Amino acid sequence: MPSEIRSRSWPWVAIGVSVAVALSLAIVSPADTVQGELVRIMYVHVPAAWLAYLAFTVTLVGSGGYLVTRRLSWDRVAASSAEIGVYFTGLAIGLGMIWAKPTWGVWWTWDARLTLTAVMFFVYVGYLALRNTADDSRVRAGRSAVLGILGAALIPLVHFSVVWWRTLHQPASLLRPDGPAIEDPLILWALLAGVVAFTVIYVALMVKRIELHQVADSIRDFERSADRPVAGASVTAPQLGGGLGDE
Amino acid sequence: MSFVIELHDIGVDAGSMSILRGVDLEVGPGEILGLFGPNGAGKTTLLRLVATLVRPSAGTGSVLGTDLSSQQRYAIRRRIGMIGHVPGLYPELTLGENLEFAARVAGVSRDEVGSALAAVGLAGVIDREAGVSSHGMQRRAEFARELMIDRDLLLLDEPHSALDQDAVELVNALVKKIAAEGGAVILVSHDRERVARIADRTVELTEGTLE
Amino acid sequence: MSFVIELHDIGVDAGSMSILRGVDLEVGPGEILGLFGPNGAGKTTLLRLVATLVRPSAGTGSVLGTDLSSQQRYAIRRRIGMIGHVPGLYPELTLGENLEFAARVAGVSRDEVGSALAAVGLAGVIDREAGVSSHGMQRRAEFARELMIDRDLLLLDEPHSALDQDAVELVNALVKKIAAEGGAVILVSHDRERVARIADRTVELTEGTLE
Amino acid sequence: MNAGFRSQVAAVVERDLRRERRRGDVVWVTIPFGAMALFLLPLAIGVDTQLLQRIGPGMYWVVVMLFGVLVSVGRASIETGAQRDAVSLLGLDPAAAYVGRSMSAAGLLLVYEIVVGVVAVVLYNIEVIGFPWLVLTLVITAVGLGLLGSLAASLVSSSSAGSALVPLLVAPLSVPLLLGATQVYEGLRLGRSILPWMLLMVVVMLVTAIVGVGTARPLQET
Amino acid sequence: MNAGFRSQVAAVVERDLRRERRRGDVVWVTIPFGAMALFLLPLAIGVDTQLLQRIGPGMYWVVVMLFGVLVSVGRASIETGAQRDAVSLLGLDPAAAYVGRSMSAAGLLLVYEIVVGVVAVVLYNIEVIGFPWLVLTLVITAVGLGLLGSLAASLVSSSSAGSALVPLLVAPLSVPLLLGATQVYEGLRLGRSILPWMLLMVVVMLVTAIVGVGTARPLQET
C-alpha cells in the first residue's frame, strides 16, 4: 500500500530536507568576527529556545481547550507539546552552557535569562511529574491544565528578561520592535532555516506523540474492559480453627 | 416522582483492580435501604459513589436527578449527608465551632447549631474540642450536623457503632424523618437484626456485586 | 493467683476536669469483663489507664502484678493488647508489613505473620497497603496482630463494630482463648446482648464512676 | 440553598485561622525556624557586617518564600480524607474554598513577614527605606504566595503522591515574586524606578488569582 | 519476651525507611526545597560569582541544618495517637525507638546532603577539597542532626506544648554542629588544623546521643 508508506514516511522526508537545508546554510554562513566558529551554536541554540516557546504556547492552548471542552484530545495535545518543549528547553540550556564556557569562562552564571529559562524548565518538569501522580485521566488532565496555563506566564518573562535585566546574555537581535539587527543576510537565512527545521521536527514529534498517547489511552480502556480481579474477592472468612486451635 | 438513586451496570476501579462491578440499584423517595456485605466487599465505596465522591469507571447512574458523570453533580452535594467509619471533624475546633463552620458553608442559620447539638445530647459540651471528645460524642456531633442541614439523601456507614442506646434511638428517628419527607437513606451495617427493624428493604453486596 | 487488674479509688484528670473518679475494679485471671456506659462516660480512658497509656491522678492500681505508678509499668506493655476505636496501622505499609513490624518489635518470629493473617481471612491481601484496605480489613489485621503476639490481657473497644458476622466469631474465639489461658479480657460495647453472651460479668461506667 | 460566596469564604478563613491558632504551627514552628535561618547564616558565612548588610534583604526574602510555601504544604497534609469528604458534602464552592484558604494563608504570611522582618533588620542592620512601598511589597508577596501555595496544594491534594509535588510546583513560580520583591528594595535604595517591579508582582498575583479561581471548579474532579 | 534491642532498632529503621519511600517526602519535598533554596538565593542577593563562591559553603550548611531538623519534626507530626498507642503496646523500648528513628533520619540526611551538595558545588562553583575529611564531616553532621531531630520530635509528641520547645532546643544545639562543619571546610581550604572542630562535632553528637538515649525512657510519661 504505497499511500500508507507515503503517509508514514512524510515526516522523515520533511525533517531530512529541512535539516539538510539548515545545516548547509549554517555551514556556509560566515564565522563571527569576535566569536569565530562558535557562533554556529546559535543556529541550534536560538531555534531550540524559540520552539520551546512555541511548544509551551501550544500547551497553554491545549490546557485551555481541555478546561473549556473537557475533551481529552486537548489534554493529549497539551501533554505532548509540554514533553517536546521540555526537550527543546533542555537543548537550549545545554547548548547555551556549552557556548558559555568558552565565551564567558563559566558553565553557568546568575544571569536573569539563564535563571528564568531554568525556572521555566523546572516548571514544565513539574508539569510532567504532576501528570505522573494522578491515575485517573480526567483528574490528571484538569490538574495539569492549571499548571499548563500558569507556566505560560513565564514565556514573556524569559523573553523580556534581557530587556529588564541588562546583564550578560545577548539581548534580542531578531524579535524586537524595531526590526532585526543582524546585517549579514546569510546569518539571518541560516537562523530562519534552523527555525523552519525545528518547526518541522516539532510538528512531526507532535503527531507521533499524540498518536502514542491515543494508543496508550485505548490500551488502558481495553484493560479496563477486560476482566480484572475484584478487590473484595481476596478477603475470605476467618479460619476459626487455624490460629486458635483449641476450640 | 422518579428514583432518588438509579445505578445501571456501575463499575468502580482502583489501580489494576475492580472494587465494584455491574452494580444495578434503584432507591425511590421515602425508601430506607439496608446494605449488607462482608468486609472489603465495597460497601463504603458504593456509598462514596452515590455521594459523588468516587467516579464510576463504567456504567451510568444518577442521584437526586443528576447524572453521576456530569459536572452538575457537584451542585447536589449540599443535599447529601454521609457519616463514614471515621469522624471527619476538625480536632482543633470545638464541637460547636465544627458545626458552626458546617452551618455557614451550607447556608444554614448559625442559631441552629445550639439546638442541633442539644438534640443529640451534646448541649453541655459545645465548647469541648472535637479532638478530646470521645468517639461517640464525635459521631453524635456528626449526626447533629446532618440534622441541622436538611438533607434529601443520607448515607450511613455503620451508624450504630460507637453510639449508646439513647443515641441509636436518635439516629433511627433522624432516618425516619428523612424518609418521611420523601428523601432516601442507605444504612450500611453488619447488624442485620437492628437494620431489619427499620429498613424497608435490604440488599447484599458481595465481591463488588449486588445480589 | 492474684488479680490481673486491681484498681482502688482511681481518678483520672484532664485539664480542669475529671474523666474518671473513684474507680474500683478487680478482674481475675480467666475473666471476661463486659464494660458498658453511655457516650463520654470514660470507658476508653479506663482501658487506656489499664494499658498504662494514661496515668492515674489519684488512687492506686496494679496490672499484671505491676504498680501503675511505678516505672516498671512499661515492662508489661508487651503483654497487653488493645484495639481502639480507630485503626492504628501505618497506612503506607502493607498489612503484611504492618504485622511484620509488630512481630519484630514484640520478638515474635516473622513466620507467624502469614498464619495470623490467614486466620483472620486476610491471606489474599497481605500485600495490600493498609491505607487502601477497608475499615473492617484494618480491624481484622489488628486482631491478627493480637493473635500473633500472645497477650495476657486484652482490651477491646467496641470490637464488633466494622466486623462482619464471620469475623465476629473470630473475636469471640480469640477472647475465649485468652481467658482459657489464664489471661483477662475487657470488652467495651454498647451491644449488651452480644457481650452478655460471652462475658462472665458486666459493669457499668457512668459519668466517670463504676457502679 | 447554598450560602453565598462571601459567607463561604469567611467561614473558611475563620476555620483556618482558628485551627492554626490552636495548633500553633506558624507561631511556634514556622516563625522560629525562619528566625533561626537568619540567625545561623552569619555564623556559617562569617560575621562581616558590610557583607551581611548587603545580602540581608535577599536572605530575608528567600526565607519568606521557602517557609511561606511550607505553610501551605503543611496545611494540605494535615487534612484527612474524612474531613475532605465532609466538607465536600457541605456544598462548599471550590472557588470559595480557594479564595478563603489563600486569604488565611496570606494573613499568616503577613504576620510571619513582619516578625521575621524585624529579626532581619536587627541581625543584619538593614536600612528600612521607602516605608509605604515596602509595606505594599509585603502585602503583595503575602497575597501572591498565599494564592500560589493554595493553588499548588489543591493541585496535589488527594493524589497518592500527597503533598510531595507542591514545592516543586510553587518554588519556580514564586521566582518572579522573589525577583520583584528584592528589586523593589534595591530600587528604593538606589533611587531607581520600582514601578516595573511592582507591576511584575501585581501581574503574577493577578494571574495566579485568576487561574486559581477560574480552575477551582473544573479541577474538582473527585 | 521482648525482642532484643538491636532487632527492635532494625525494625524501626526498616519501618521508617519504608514509610519514607512510599510517601516520598524526602525525595520530593526536602531535596527539591533544599536545592531551590540554593538556587533562589543568588537571584535574591544579586549575581556576584566571587561572593557566591565565598558564602556558598555556609549557605549549604544552613540549608542542611534547617531541613535536616524539619525532616524529623515533620515525621513526628504525621504519627496518629492510635499508631502511638499500638507501638507502645508492642513493648518497644523507647531507647530503641530513639536510636532507630535517629538512624533512619541520619541515612536520609546523608542522601540529602549528597544531592544538595552536588547542587551547591555546581551552582556556587565550590571547590571540593580534603575529600576524606569532608565525607567524615558529612557523616557526623548527618548522624548528629538525626539524633538532634529525633530528640526534638520525641518532645513534640510527648507533650502538647512540646512543639514550642523544639526550635528552642534545636537551635542552640545545632550551632556547634554548624560551626564545626563550616570551620572544617574553612580549615581545609586554608590548611589550618581541623582537629578541634572535628572534636567539637563528635562531642556534640555524643552528648546528644547520650541525652537522647538516657532520657528516652523517663520522657515517655504517658
Ligand code: HEM
Ligand atoms: C545556559 C546558558 C544559556 C541559556 C539558558 C540561554 C537561553 C536563551 C533563550 C531562552 C533564548 C531565546 C530568547 C528569546 O528570543 O526570547 C536565547 C537566545 C539567544 N542566546 Fe542564549 N542562552 C544561554 C547562553 C548563551 C550564550 C553563551 C550565548 C552567546 C554568547 C547566547 C546567545 C544567544 C543569542 C544570540 C540569542 C538570540 C537572541 C535574539 O535574537 O533574540 N546564549 N538564549
Ligand SMILES: Nc1ncnc2c1ncn2[C@@H]1O[C@H](COP(=O)(O)OP(=O)(O)OP(=O)(O)O)[C@@H](O)[C@H]1O
Ligand atoms: N484531654 C481531655 N480534655 C478534656 N476532656 C477530655 C480529655 N480527654 C477525654 N476527655 C473527656 O473525657 C470523657 C471520656 O472520654 P472517653 O473517650 O473515655 O469516653 P467513652 O466512654 O469511651 O465514650 P464513647 O462511648 O463515646 O467512646 C469525654 O467526655 C471526653 O470529652
Ligand SMILES: Nc1ncnc2c1ncn2[C@@H]1O[C@H](COP(=O)(O)OP(=O)(O)OP(=O)(O)O)[C@@H](O)[C@H]1O
Ligand atoms: N485505592 C485502592 N486500591 C486498591 N484497592 C482498594 C482501593 N480502595 C479500596 N480498595 C479495596 O476495595 C475493597 C472495598 O473497600 P470498601 O472500603 O468499600 O469495603 P467495605 O465493604 O466498606 O468493607 P468494610 O465492611 O470493611 O467497611 C477493599 O478490598 C479495599 O481494599
Ligand SMILES: [Mg+2]
Ligand atoms: Mg466500609
Ligand SMILES: [Mg+2]
Ligand atoms: Mg470510647
